[in-house]
Amino acid sequence: MTKSQFIISRSGIASKNVENTLKLLEEDATIPFIARYRKEMTGNLDELQIGEILSFKQEYEELEKRKKSILKAISEQDALTPELEKSILEADDLTRLEDLYLPYKKKRKTRADAAREAGLEALAKMLMAQNSADIEAAAERFVGKEVASVEDALSGAKDIAAEWINENEGIRGRLRKIFERTAEISAKVVKKKEKEEAAQKFRNYFDWQERLKFIPSHRLLAILRAEKEGYLKVKIEVDPEEAKQLTGRSVLKKQPNSCTPYVEEAMEDALKRLLFPALSNEALTAAKKKADEEAIAVFSENLRQLLLAPPLGTKRILAIDPGFKSGCKVVCLDEHGRLEHNETIYPHPPQKEVSMASKKIKSLVNAHNIEAIAIGNGTASRETEFFIRKVPFDRDVQVFVVNEAGASVYSASKIARAEFPNYDVTVRGAVSIGRRLADPLAELVKIDPKAIGVGQYQHDVDQVKLKTELDRGVESCVNGIGVNLNSASEALLSYVSGIGPALAANIVAYRTENTGFSSRQELLKVPRLGAKAFEQAAGFLRIPDSENPLDNSSVHPESYSVVEKMAKDLKVEVKELIGNKSLLQKIKPEKYLSEKVGMPTLKDILGELEKPGVDPRKAAKVFEFDPNVKSxxxxxxxxxxxxxxxxxxxxxxxxxxxxxxxxxxxxxxxxxxxxxxxxxxxxxxxxxxxxxxxxxxxxxxxxxxxxx
Missing domain, CATH: 2.40.50.140 (Nucleic acid-binding proteins)
Known part of the structure; x- marks a missing residue:
């Protein structure tokens, strides 16, 4: 099966679209770039579909890598037959592949290995063939120096037979279906920890049982966390009789003979000692993987919504990180989020300097032309909000309560230390609160998403997958909004398509040295930023004061010539087209179709020309909690x-x-x-x-x- 066939069979996306998307991904194009600027090639696939193709591409490559490793390992044992090689090459999932490899997998010395060393493999074959009239008599021939008795000979033969049953791909596959269909998960409290205070948050699961295939992801993750913390014992079980009957149909001959009781014992041993533990772990791992995917999807969607939260915009903000004994840290930020002033006020007990704090806030609002106040929602938040709303301001000042989750993580981070090397963590935290109100996206990209507090068991899921999905989500949001090349932080720039941390640092260094960028084309002067990075990034970067008005739009530089031709045909300048609906309605897009520019791109261009650089986010709104509820x-x-x-x-x-x-x-x-x-x-x-x-x-x- 080729890579394209593998992806098509799993995604259901048309072959041409898959093949073209694969080509772009293998040329190091990013998901946002492909979704926005290569619609003709992909058949207008969205970011989710392109991300799905990328995930299946990685899954296929891991599968192929594992096949090579397994083929090499079996070849080195001189055990690779043409039939086995064909089965391995045709395997289309890791489970089947590992089942094929199991008999050849290196493992610790087993009871079956010891029996083979004692020369009992031939007896095991006779036992499994089940055509001996007197297996005990046959076993006597194996008694000797290595084997003390007939009982020992048959016991060793049963150990070998049990291992063969365990390694039988067909039996494992059929039992796996029983686990998938009927497995029950049960949880029991660890008695000696039942009364512990920390265990009480899991008390709903002290005696719990349900079908594994139906358990909600949050419940499974909670149960597994409780097990990890030592409060619960968890089991995955199926009906042993159903499993025994199914296995017996594959192992036992229809006509019983002297071998039958021993084969039954070997089969029961294989089920209890080998198959049930392995398949139970496998079933739980599969359920955990599914739960992880659901939890990561919830977290990813929450993060997307948080990043795209309404910004207040370019306002002068006074931000407060509230506190009781340590006081409230106050900072004043200009309309670009730059720190102008900081100090601490003490309006709450034990100091309770209400009058002094009120005068100070009023003075700062006037001195710094403050337009909005941002209050962190942590300790003393409500008390600080009540205090601020009583201050008799001379102007209209909006008051917002801002979610401060993760602000302390940012304040102690390398990014914060680089931004504010001469200030302590309290000042940095307050600045972060104020900047979150102005532009949540620009500020939150500086924080590890796991610290933002909008997840579900985010510390219990697969951390590699979590990081991949969250990074992909942040990248999607950043590029969906667009970034001001002359004001964006290094952290924000690093998420722009094609940029990354190293180039982001180079862009900021060049911007500082040259007092900003005058055009998108100037990006090519940034050290180590070549044509490929420019292609991927340019359309997502904005330069508001550029001489070319298209530099402040999502029109890609590769399409500037199309817009210029439209303007020339209408006998106007490009800048006259922008925002001019009546002029734009005169353009017939089919006239500009070419081999490289299709109708989807032309429609995007015309839409952008009508409303260039529009921020899709709504404006932030003031909200007031019930003043009578304080705790x-x-x-x-x-x-x-x-x-x-x-x-x-x-x-x-x-x-x-x-x-x-x-x-x-x-x-x-x-x-x-x-x-x-x-x-x-x-x-x-x-x-x-x-x-x-x-x-x-x-x-x-x-x-x-x-x-x-």
Whole structure:
């Protein structure tokens, strides 16, 4: 099976589109570039479909690499037959491949190996052939120096037979289907840890059992985490009688004879000692992989929504990282996010310098022409918000509460130290809070996505896959919005198609030395930024003040000549086309079709010319929590409260209602009708109305409903 055939069979995407996309990927084109600028080649595939092709491409390459390794290993044992080689080459998944390799796989010395060394393999063959009238008499011939008795001879033969049954590809395949169809997962509490406080968060699973194929991903990950932490014992089991009957049909002859009881014993040993443990682990691994994929998909979608959260834009912002005893760290940022001033105020106990703090905030707002205030949502957030809303400002100042998850991670990072080498972590954290309000995307790319707090068991899933998917998601968001080449941070530039960390550093160094870029073409002067990187990156980079207005659009430089021809045909300058709907309506795109430029590209160009560089994100909106709710103790069943969705899982969403603890709206309480996908009802940062259903103050758990 070729690479294309492998991908087509799994993705269902047309062969021509797969082959062209593969060609582009193998030329090191990025997913955002292919999706945006090579629509004619791919048949207008979107980023998800191109990502799927890339994943299957990597899976195929891993499979082929493993085949070569296995063929080499078996050849070195002089055991590779033409039939076996054909089976290995035709294997289209790793499970089948490993089953074929199992009999030849190097392993620790087994009971079967010891029996073979004692010369009992011939007896095992006689046993499995099941055509001996008196197997005990036959076994007497093997008694000698290495084998003390007939019983020992038959015991060794059974060990060899059990290993053969275990390594039988057909038996493993049929038993695997039983596990896939009927396996049950059960969890039991470890008795000596049952009373521990840390174990209580898993108490729902102290005596749990359900079908493995139906267990939701969040439940499986929770159970596995509890097992890892030593609170639960987990088993995967199937009906042993069903497995025995299925195996017996492959192993036992229809007419019993003297061999039958021994073969049955060998079969039961193979099932209990070898097959059940191996296939149980395999079934659990497969279920964990599926759960990982679901959890990663949830995390990836949450991250995408968070990165694309509404920005306030170029405003002068006063940001506050609130606190009690240590005070509230205050910073003033200009419209470009540059730090102008920082200090600490103490409006809360124990100091409670309310009047002094109020005067200071009012003074800073006036002195720095502040337009908005950003308050972190951590400790003392509500108290700080109440304090700020009472300050008698002379101007209209918007007040926002900003999710500060991960700000402390950023403040201690290498990026933060490079940006603010002369300031401590408290100042850097407050700056991050303010910048998140101005542009969440530009600021959050500086933080490890796992630290942002919008995931579901993100520390329990496959970390390599998680990083790959999250990096791909960040790349998609950054390139979907576009980046200002003359103001973007090094971290933001590193996610631009074709750039990466090394070139991002070179771009910033060149920009600093040359006081910015005057055109996209100037990118080619950046050290080590060649034609390929330019091709991949240019369309996603913006230069607002460039002489060529197309440099501030998503029109790729390779298509400038098409726009110039459109303008020439209309007898106008290119800049007169931009935003001029009446002129653009006169353009007949089919006139500009060519071998390289198809209708999808032309439609994209015309759409961009009509609204160049439009940010698809909505503007940030002020939100106010219920002023009467300051802690979980203030909550009462039946209360209706405003809230902000701050995390989404596949079992519901969490809502910030203005206190330390977020409340859970279970998926069954999202709407009056059945909901299968939480994201179809709510999005991150959505403003919602909720009703308090239940408050467990001891466990700090709040159950909410969005049903009207």
């Amino acid at each position: 979980i103790a203030d909550l009462k069943t039946g209360m209706k409260l405003p809230g902000i969705v701050n995390n989404i899982t596949n079992f519901g969403c969490f809502v910030d209602i203005g206190i330390k603890e977020s409340g859970l709206v279970h998926i069954s309480k999202l709407a009056n009708e059945f909901v299968s996908d939480v994201n179809s009802v709510v999005k991150l940062h959505q403003h919602v109305q909720v009703t308090v259903l239940e408050v467990d103050e001891a466990r700090k758990r709040i159950q909410l409903s969005m049903i009207d």
